[in-house]
Amino acid sequence: MKNSWICLTGANLEGLDAFAVDVEINLKRGLPRFTITGLAAQSIRESSERVRIALENSGYSCPLQNILVNLAPAGRKKEGTLLDLSIACGILALTEQIFPSGKLQKTLFLGELGLDGSLKPLKGVLPILSGISSEKYDTAIVPFENREEAALLRKFEVYGISHLRELEEVLENRRTPESKSKIQIQEVNVSKNLELYKDQMVAFRAIEIAAAGWHHILLSGPPGIGKSLLARITGFLLPTPEENEALDILKIRSAISPLKELIAQRPYRAPHHTTSDITLVGGSRDLRMGEVTLANRGILFLDELAEYKSGILQALREPMEEGNITVSRISGTIVYPANFLLVAATNPCPCGFYGSKEVPCACNLQKIKKYQSTYSGPFRDRIDLEVEIFPAQEKERKRILISLEESRKKFKKQQPFNGKGIKEVDFTLTDNLEENT
Known part of the structure; x- marks a missing residue:
């Protein structure tokens, strides 16, 4: 029967x-x-x-x-x-x-x-x-x-x-199982040798420290000074993902769409400043992942930081501190990983030239304070490093050749990377600057 x-x-x-x-x-x-x-x-x-x-x-x-x-x-x-x-x-x-x-x-x-x-x-x-x-x-x-x-x-x-x-x-046991696969690790695509101006060297040293210790960093300076380039370099300076990190990266990609190739690269996410809070931290009716989760184990780059709505930035406090984000809606609650390294960039004022020696600033003190107040408060308290980049006068500018491979080797000798920040890193902002000049 x-x-x-x-x-x-x-x-x-x-x-x-x-x-x-x-x-x-x-x-x-x-x-x-x-x-x-x-x-x-x-x-x-x-x-x-x-x-x-x-x-x-x-x-x-x-x-x-x-x-x-x-x-x-x-x-x-x-x-x-x-x-x-x-x-x-x-x-x-x-x-x-x-x-x-x-x-x-x-x-x-x-x-x-x-x-x-x-x-x-x-x-x-x-x-x-x-x-x-x-x-x-x-x-x-x-x-x-x-x-x-x-x-x-x-x-x-x-x-x-x-x-x-x-x-x-x-x-009916007439077929053999698939052979085991292996993850391919891929580094961020950036030139291994780079020319920077001397006035960018302090900022470069700061992103070395940020990458070595997983410290959130804010870069401030006028337009065209190279803040976006420095953010890209930070992604390259991060250590190559370990096997468990690579698996975490691929799991998030798999949840979005079928994996066509098993290549794990530290993510680099750069949402536009007009993005919504749901897009950034996740949510909606189906509790979807946000940019903070898509940036897990990699870089979250926020350009034009002062242009973001204050409420959106304050929503980043939990993932910046805890390494995860709790998304709650009427349909339920989900905790997503959000262990990203924040690299933020901003102009110092609305016109962008506050502190510049070449272009006079057109903003009064009240405008400057209002502009910077967008990212002040508890959100800013969670940023470990802040660097101001001021361009030197044209006749004083000097190009310096940087080896990014050497920079990576330098902090590989430091304490083991854990993706959550290191209490002490053997670097100073002015360390070895004389060698490059």
């Missing part, structure tokens, strides 16, 4: 936190119906039609019975299209159209089905498999395009399939 009930395992994602979903399927006689329960979002409820048509177009049949799919735990909302494959596999096993060899209970099924039975690439595969316990599950079946990111994790045997018909080969 055929079984009328089966339970397989899929998974879902809340922010970057994964949880296993028990996909219970029951068949009984009655009017043909396909019902999905268990706090399923609209995208999951729509899978009933996708699965039925995909089965028929793949050469299988969908039983003309009352099909009930229950997703447990029922108290957690499930979204997305990741559960299509587990539902289809359960129906095929119940109706004895495939004959699994005992692998079902320890296997995770992740996949969205097309109407022709093909599996579409998914976002979020890497954070899902990272967050699921390997004690309960040792095998993962994923879309073919996601096989490499899934195979980064040693705890799973990974099988990548491109069509529903290939499921039989995997479940």
Whole structure:
């Protein structure tokens, strides 16, 4: 007698936190119906039609019975299209159209089905498999395009399939698992040798210290002095990501879109000053990630700092201090990582030339104070280094050749990098300036 009930395992994602979903399927006689329960979002409820048509177009049949799919735990909302494959596999096993060899209970099924039975690439595969316990599950079946990111994790045997018909080969032990993948580390793209003016050298020394100790830094100076260039250089001076850091970087990228290549580079995010608080720190109805999370383990560059709304800057206090951000809306609460290095740049006044020896400032003291008040207060208290860059007179300006590779080697000998700041770093702003002059 055929079984009328089966339970397989899929998974879902809340922010970057994964949880296993028990996909219970029951068949009984009655009017043909396909019902999905268990706090399923609209995208999951729509899978009933996708699965039925995909089965028929793949050469299988969908039983003309009352099909009930229950997703447990029922108290957690499930979204997305990741559960299509587990539902289809359960129906095929119940109706004895495939004959699994005992692998079902320890296997995770992740996949969205097309109407022709093909599996579409998914976002979020890497954070899902990272967050699921390997004690309960040792095998993962994923879309073919996601096989490499899934195979980064040693705890799973990974099988990548491109069509529903290939499921039989995997479940009947007629297919070998994917080879383990490896992350490629890539450095920030910047010239290894750089020419700076002598009047930029103090600022350069400051960004060396910021990169060595993970200290937030504010660069102040007139337009064209090179603040944006110095911010880019800071990203290059950061140490090469360790394996766990590289995995964190890729997990965030995977949650946004399927990974096409396993290249990990420290992120460099530079949101425009007109950006909203939701874009910067995260939120909206679906609790999406903000720029502070996309910059995790890398640089968050805020140019024209005084042009940002004060409320937006004050929202950065939590991630600057804690290394994470709590996003709360009526739909729930999610804690995202936000361990970034802030590099901010600003003009000293509205016209930009306060303190310049060449161009007279057109602002009065009241305008200057009002301009700088935007980023004052608790936000500014969390900035560790502030540097003012004043251009020398044209006849006194001198170019100096800098080796960025030597600068990186210099602070690699310092205390181990931990991404949270170092109490003491053996640098001073004027250290070795005479050697470069």
